[in-house]
Amino acid sequence: MIVSLGGTAGLREADEELAASLRRAGARVELARTRRPPELRTYAALELAWALNARRAAVLAVREHNPRAVVYSSTTAALLGPVPGAIRFDAPAAGNRPGRHGLWQRPVEARRFQATPLLVPWSEGGLDEAPTPRAGAVIVPVPVAPSGPPERKDIAAITYGANPEKKGLDRVLAAWARDARAGEALVVAGLDEAAGREWLDRAGASGVGAVRFTGLVPRAEYRALLRRARVFVTAPRREDYGIAQLEALADGCVLVTNAAAGPYAALPLARALDARLVDDGLDVRAALDDPVRDYADRAADALAPFTPAGVDRVVAEELLPRLMGESAPAAAAGR
Structure with a gap:
């Protein structure tokens, strides 16, 4: 189950891409979508509202689907998560919420990053910014590919x-x-x-x-x-x-x-x-x-x-086995 914060179109597309890649690797995937809160004056208040809504979405989805593994898509989605799960993120609050903007998020994030079974950053740079000590990680980029045949460069x-x-x-x-x-x-x-x-x-x-x-x-x-x-x-x-x-x-x-x-x-x-x-x-x-x-x-x-093929390979050979608590060679042999 992916707890999808989906605060922007880009984040929603990234969650859909990850779900599709996991399905191609043989997993059944459900997305728990977070309801958008009203706009608030500060990042700290707004992200608390997002985190509360993500928790509500996760509670309902866990009750309905009883997932074997949970992925919280974004640090904010994971901050108040009701069950343990992997954390998927582009950048941590430790890096992009300095000062008062991350007053409560940074310490909660540090505890979550240490306790989670797995981190799933989009990039090596995102992992480098993550607080330590922290869990092990599998880096899974958002896939990109040419959108069509080349055109005249006008x-x-x-x-x-x-x-x-x-x-x-x-x-x-x-x-x-x-x-x-x-x-x-x-x-x-x-x-x-x-x-x-x-x-x-x-x-x-x-x-x-x-x-x-x-x-x-x-x-x-x-x-x-x-x-x-x-x-x-x-x-x-x-x-x-x-x-x-x-x-x-x-x-x-x-x-x-x-x-x-x-x-x-x-x-x-x-x-x-x-x-x-x-x-x-x-x-x-x-x-x-x-x-x-x-x-x-x-x-x-x-x-x-x-590329989609490159990301699919990482998802099938590294991410899915880690989410399922299997060794990569054993999982590959099972497929």
Whole structure:
């Protein structure tokens, strides 16, 4: 049973992906979905409301399904969990809830991470931020794959701006104002025109005409934009995972980014592919005019552990046996 917090579309999709992978490995899986609480003024209060709702969902689902194993999907879902279970997370409260924002979450998390039978972080970076002492872990990325056949690269650059403060949209727009040339356009997905113009003013880039704000678009449409874009540029202030960057690499974009704090799974890939493009200066011009040869092919190779097949292999050979309390060789022989 997966206790799914599902506070964002990305988290809900990640939980569905994990459930599907476990089913392909032969498990029967139920999702206990958490009801969204009302918005509250502080992270500490809001996450208490989420944790209470996750506990209620888990209690009802355990009563109905009597699961052999439970996975709490996110630290918040696990904080008040009614039964022992593995904890799946992109980043721990120890890393992304400093100061008063994690006043009660961090100490409870530390106890949960020590007592749980298994941690299931999305990335090595997420595990590195987890408090110690802690349980053993199996790293299971969120799978990414190309969204379709390659298309003509008629968009110079794209970014994802649905959370503009966290994603550093002001930095991206300033870099674009500096580097853009006539006829080139930056597409800002996930932010509408009105909000986008405010961010152009904030970045001091209001004179730039070649910026297009799409607002929220269907996922298939967004991935189609990635297939048409030459460069994905982003400057997050902190990155707990970075699924948008991984998807951009999968769809053939050159990644321009800063060395943001946080687990940031795409960061070591970006450095290995072209270290020039990992810098606070966000050298979009170099990415457009002087990309590394075979960048897309090398990115596809680097993404092998993140592919659905790669993730399925880890789930079947490592995660499911650990959840079932079996040794991996014995479980493999049983299948």
